[in-house]
Amino acid sequence: MAGGKPYLVGHQEFAALYGVEAQMVSQWLAPSRAVLDPATAIVVSGVRYWPLGFACRFGQMTARPKTLHLEVKERLMAEQGEGWMAFSREELPPIVGQQEIIELFRLPKQGNLATAIATGRFPECDWLLSGSRLWLLDSVIEAAPGLLNSARSLPWEVDEQVAAALREGRYDGPGSVVFTRGRHARKRQ
Template identity: 65%
Template sequence: MGRRKPYLVGHQEFARLYRVDPKQVAQWLSPSRGSVLDPSTAVVVSGVRYWPLGFAAEWGATTTRFRQVDHDAKKQIIAEQGGEGWEPRLAAELPPIVGQHEIIQIFRLPTQGTLATTIARGRFPEHDWLLSGSMLWMLDTVLDAAEMLRETARTLPWGVDEAVVTAMRDGTYDGPGSRVLTRGRHARKGY
């Protein structure tokens, strides 16, 4: 839609930057390892962390154990996301970003299947990012499609919940998808 989007990375892309297995990124976040990678440097979308590319590419040089970034991987990640973006360094620089969990709340959809069907049938706007296997959109991309969704719907109203949108713009959204779902041994310990 003509917006310049920021370059982002998920766990898989972060791992590509440093030529490690994606599980290594989770270990860098692990409290038992002293959180080498501070979780607050990421944004959480649909329960998953995503980082600004500028931060992720510089991170290796800031750790006590220097890690060399793979500049070819960085170029490839930029190419995959389109060459007209920009490289933020802080999560606070990012526009509101949504995934399927947040979109369900924006439109008050009855099920995730409703949204998945709409996406599969090509009635939903194309995702702005495909990161670590997940589709993400800028909030404005989704809101720009609201009228079209209402006009082409058979039964659902596709009404926008303005309170949810306001919370997302203000950075105060705390609904489904706003927290990382902890798995494994840390989930049992309450991290």
Template identity: 65%
Template sequence: MSRRKPYLVGHQEFARLYCVDPKQVAQWLSPSRGSVLDPSTAVVVSGVRYWPLGFAAGWGATTARFRQVDYDAKAQIIAEQGEGWEPHRADELPPIVGQHEIIQIFGLPAQGTLATTIASGRFPAHDWLLSGSMLWMLDTVLDAADMLRASARSLPWEVDERIVAALRDGTYDGPGSRVLTRGRHTSKSL
């Protein structure tokens, strides 16, 4: 099944849009710097923030200190992601999952089980590879459930419909639903 996916950016791609080090994006999110970049503009998948490309590319023009987006970097990000569309708000995005959420969807015993399945080529290809992390649209993963069950030796690969419903309606609060903040801002994390 062919789906047009939304263009997304992680920390590394956001930094590329503004020709800065990825650590700068973390500083823009920092409460001690007044959170120049509002964390609520991102979605959290497997404990990491991702932004709609339309928002990220327009963000620099909305800050007190104007930041020029690099249009060549934006075009390269679009080319890397293939056919898609450009959302501007997180609430426009379909449900997106990473390995933490997939483990919960299928009730897998360990991350190694999923990693082995991915490495063997039995898991569907990722929809995105952003900032070094593989991400999938929820429907990409669910469409593969029958194939995963058929090729499994011992795992049932049964879908937990409660987890799927929570992911679809934005109420999922399991592993990966929150950013794990490190350092002095740990107690202030979202």
């Protein structure tokens, strides 16, 4: 794993790479289609994200090859700033979203985090993908002392067990699962 920030894509960015609607990525993931293996993605705050390198190779790995839009790839890389190209989920550092952060700091409610973000006390997100903010776990942990110093009543102390679970890829708390919707969800009930 390289240091720094890898390039990532969510559903919207993945779809844009191939000039399709974001719903198509969900269809590729559907068990009835089995075009895109869900295990190729990481799950952050209940949403799948893929390394950009994998997403760019995906079009040539399918039975019906898809054309990669290189201009979209370049735009995504420029929007994400300096980074590196990962090709598998195993290469990615620990990445968190709001659900994991709430658990990491044992915040009593989501509004506490939302206020810290809105007032600029929380660190700037490392990615804004498909409308969601994501952070490197290390970015969040490094910000803890500053958050603690600026807090009126919240402790902003890192739960080391949650941090270890996130680092080791064994976190199973809020946000660790994608909830299936639609007809496939009904079949599992």
